Amino acid sequence: MSLIADAFTLVFVAAGIAFFAAGTLGLVRLPQTLSRIHALTKADNVGLALIVLGLLPQAANVLEGAKMVAVWLLAQLASGAVAQVMAEAVMAETKATKDAAPPEEGHP
Amino acid sequence: MSLVFDAVLCLVLLAGALGVVTTGAARPAVIAFIGYGLLLGLAWVRLAAVDVALTEIAIGSGISGVVLLRCVRALPAEPLTPAPNRMLKPLAAVVSITIAAALAAVVLALPEPAPSRAADVAAALPATDLGNPVTGVLLVFRALDTLLEKVVLLLSLVGVWALSRDPACRGRPAPLSPEPAPAPSAFLARVLAPIGVLVGLYLLWAGADHPGGAFQSGAVLAAMGLLLVMGDQIRTPAAESRGLRLLLLAGPFGFLAVGFAGWATAGVFLGYPPGAEKAVIIAVEVAITVSIAVTLGLIVLGPPAGEERP
Amino acid sequence: MADLLFAAATLLLLLAAAGLAALWRAGNDVDRMLAVQLLGAAGIAVLLLLTPATGDPALLDTALLLALLAALAACAYRAAFGPARQKAGTPPAVPRP
Numbered sequence: 370m371s372l373i374a375d376a377f378t379l380v381f382v383a384a385g386i387a388f389f390a391a392g393t394l395g396l397v398r399l400p401q402t403l404s405r406i407h408a409l410t411k412a413d414n415v416g417l418a419l420i421v422l423g424l425l426p427q428a429a430n431v432l433e434g435a436k437m438v439a440v441w442l443l444a445q446l447a448s449g450a451v452a453q454v455m456a457e458a459v460m461a462e463t464k465a466t467k468d469a470a471p472p473e474e475g476h477p
Numbered sequence: 478m479s480l481v482f483d484a485v486l487c488l489v490l491l492a493g494a495l496g497v498v499t500t501g502a503a504r505p506a507v508i509a510f511i512g513y514g515l516l517l518g519l520a521w522v523r524l525a526a527v528d529v530a531l532t533e534i535a536i537g538s539g540i541s542g543v544v545l546l547r548c549v550r551a552l553p554a555e556p557l558t559p560a561p562n563r564m565l566k567p568l569a570a571v572v573s574i575t576i577a578a579a580l581a582a583v584v585l586a587l588p589e590p591a592p593s594r595a596a597d598v599a600a601a602l603p604a605t606d607l608g609n610p611v612t613g614v615l616l617v618f619r620a621l622d623t624l625l626e627k628v629v630l631l632l633s634l635v636g637v638w639a640l641s642r643d644p645a646c647r648g649r650p651a652p653l654s655p656e657p658a659p660a661p662s663a664f665l666a667r668v669l670a671p672i673g674v675l676v677g678l679y680l681l682w683a684g685a686d687h688p689g690g691a692f693q694s695g696a697v698l699a700a701m702g703l704l705l706v707m708g709d710q711i712r713t714p715a716a717e718s719r720g721l722r723l724l725l726l727a728g729p730f731g732f733l734a735v736g737f738a739g740w741a742t743a744g745v746f747l748g749y750p751p752g753a754e755k756a757v758i759i760a761v762e763v764a765i766t767v768s769i770a771v772t773l774g775l776i777v778l779g780p781p782a783g784e785e786r787p
Numbered sequence: 788m789a790d791l792l793f794a795a796a797t798l799l800l801l802l803a804a805a806g807l808a809a810l811w812r813a814g815n816d817v818d819r820m821l822a823v824q825l826l827g828a829a830g831i832a833v834l835l836l837l838t839p840a841t842g843d844p845a846l847l848d849t850a851l852l853l854a855l856l857a858a859l860a861a862c863a864y865r866a867a868f869g870p871a872r873q874k875a876g877t878p879p880a881v882p883r884p
Contacts, residue, residue, distance in 0.1 A: 375788050382795050382836070389799055389829060393806035396825060402817050409821050413828045420832050427788075427839035436847045437835060444831055444854040446668060451824060451861040453661035458865045459817055461659070478790035479840070482797045489804045496811065504816050504868075511860050512807065512823040515830050518849065519800075522834065527845045531852055538827075539856040546860075546867040654866035662862050673855050680848065688845040697852065700859050707866045 374426035381423025388416035402459050406452050413448035417441055483523055490516050503552055507545040514538030527688035528611045531680065535696035543703055544777050547653065606755035608686030615690065616758050620747045624736065627729040627765055634725070634772050638716065643783035647717040650778035658709035666708025673701035681766050685755070691762045695769025702774040716781035721771065728768025732761050792840035796833045803829035820864050827857040 392412020399405045421441040428434035493513040500506045514537030521530035598610050598618060607613045615623045638646045658666075677697035684690030705711045714721050735757060739748035749757050803826045810822040834850035837843075 378788075379791060382792070385832065386795060386798055386802070389802055389832070393802050393825065396806050396818075396821060397809040397813075402815070402821075405814075405818060405821055409825055409828075412825060417828060417832055420835060424835055424839060427792075429839075429842075429844065433838075433844055433847065436844075436851070437838075440831065440835065440847065440850045440854050443672065443851065444828065444857070446672075447665075447854055447858040448824070448828065450661060450665040450669070451858050454659070454665060454858075454861045454865050455817055455820060455824075457659045457661050458868070462817075478793040478797075482793045482800070485797050485800055489800060492804070492808070500811075505811070505819055508816065508819045508823055508864075509811075512826050515823070515826055515853070518853070519830060519833060522837065522846060522849055525843075527843070527849060530849050534849060534852050534856060539859050542860045543863040546863045550867040653863075659865065662865055665858050665862060669855070669858055676851060676855055680852075683848065687848070689848060693852075697855070700856055704859060704862060707862045 378423045378427055381419050385416045385419035385423060388412055388419060392416060403456060406456055406459075410448055410452045414445055417444055486516070486520055486523060490520060503549045507542070507549050510545060511538050511542040514541070528609075528690065528693070531688060531693040532696065535693055535700060539700045540696060540703070540773060540777060543653075543700075547777075547779075604754070605749075605758070607758065609684060609688065609690070611688070612684050612690050612758075612762075616761060617749070617754075620732075620736070623765075624729070624732050624747070627732060627768065630769065630772050631725065631729055634776050637776050638780050641716075641780035641783065643781060645717070646781050647715070647784045648781040649713045649715050650775070650780065651782050652713060653703070653707050653778070658707060663708040663710065666704045666710045670701045670705050670708075670710070673697060673704070677701065677770075681762060684762065685759065691766045692769055695766045696773060698766070698770035699773035699777070702770065703777055706778070713778050714775075716775075724767055724771045725775075726768070728765035731764035735761055789840040792836045796836040796840070799829045799832050799836070816864075816868075820861060823860065824857060827853060831857075 389412045392408050395408025395411065396405050399408055418441055421437050424437060425434050428437060490513075493509065493516050497506055497509045497513055500509055514533060517537055518530045518534040521527070521533050595610075598614055601618070602608075602610055602613045605613050605617050607617070641648075677694045680689035680697060681691060681694035682689075684694065702711075706713055735749075736747040738750075739746055742748065742750035806825050807822040810818050814822070831850050831853050834846050834853065838846040838850075
């Protein structure tokens with residue numbers, strides 16, 4: 370039984386790390402900041418989810434397992450909202466530079 | 478294998494520290510420092526000091542990140558003069574390296590095994606009804622240090638408020654952002670802050686028997702308060718409010734009152750009444766948690782901007 | 788099993804550090820914030836992996852705190868470097884009609 374649980378853990382943790390690797394690669398290679406945010410949330414959400422899922426059989430008791438899931442849910446909520454915050458910052462910055470670009474036009 | 482992990486962590490920490498100091502501009506340096514605080518939290522975990530790790534994560538990468546980002550905003554984008562003195566940077570590097578080398582030498586010179594009172598603490602801990610030795614040391618065996626630490630925290634707020642343009646320290650601190658909060662920040666504040674308050678209270682409660690306690694809890698509560706301010710969910714509090722000042726004083730003065738009561742109940746300053754140790758300790762912890770949370774939050778918010786004109 | 792979990796944690800740490808280093812030179816400040824967020828996510832995963840590896844359930848609390856405070860830095864960044872940020876000493880701009 371313990372062997373099956375360990376194998377389950379290894380498979381899912383490895384898959385989680387693969388998602389983290391893909392997220393990191395995307396973060397480094399993708400051309401625009403907005404698409405990089407997309408790559409980051411993949412690592413945050415799916416990578417962490419797979420790792421939590423894989424670690425559940427290793428939890429010492431039910432409470433510990435529940436806490437792991439709670440950590441994932443919290444990270445999920447935070448990373449989703451952080452992606453929005455950062456994306457909004459990018460949009461606002463682009464808008465500000467666009468507004469500032471033609472200074473001769475003046476304001477109505 | 479754990480050794481490999483520790484070695485990698487040490488290398489990444491060194492690289493992070495170098496990244497913080499060698500990054501030229503202020504903004505990237507602060508961002509690097511936030512990441513560095515995170516790594517430092519992992520290092521404390523590996524040193525089996527989970528209480529310190531919790532504090533480092535909450536203060537090092539959380540609250541001081543907010544303070545430093547604010548400082549960067551307040552600085553001019555381009556330094557006005559190139560540098561006050563060309564010798565200043567090398568001098569600072571030499572002083573830092575000397576201090577680090579001296580500290581390393583002191584640590585290496587410690588006898589093996591290093592002097593420790595850990596066994597004494599473990600032997601005396603059952604008398605306090607506490608399960609977490611760190612809380613035992615902070616609130617019982619070295620309670621005087623903790624009391625003075627709270628006073629120091631209060632004094633640092635006095636220092637911040639002394640920068641106020643208003644001599645009577647009235648009015649509200651300036652908001653963290655000059656514009657209204659964008660929708661995502663407001664959403665985050667509305668959703669995350671209640672959960673965060675719950676986590677903060679949990680850390681306070683867990684601190685009696687597991688890592689956690691008043692400072693960690695206060696730091697989390699302060700961070701959630703800042704999140705609410707940044708999301709425009711609450712206004713920065715008015716500094717002249719009597720309730721606010723009572724909250725600031727509750728911790729240090731409540732602790733002090735318990736300390737003086739110790740002469741009556743236990744015959745010694747900062748002694749706890751026999752039989753009711755744990756109840757009194759928890760009461761003190763709650764009071765100092767509230768004060769820590771409010772003080773830390775107000776330190777980040779900065780000096781009050783003077784009385785509001787209607 | 789503990790060794791394998793430590794190996795996984797090491798791998799994650801290296802990944803996040805590599806991402807941080809690569810973005811540090813190439814990207815702008817928002818990208819650097821993203822790299823720090825990635826480091827935060829990796830830190831949460833590392834702490835979760837270390838919990839069964841070391842058998843210390845208190846590590847879960849640090850992971851919880853990391854997940855909670857990851858958002859604080861992003862919000863602070865947005866609040867500090869909004870597009871309409873004022874130069875020191877200039878009065879706030881009057882909103883345009």
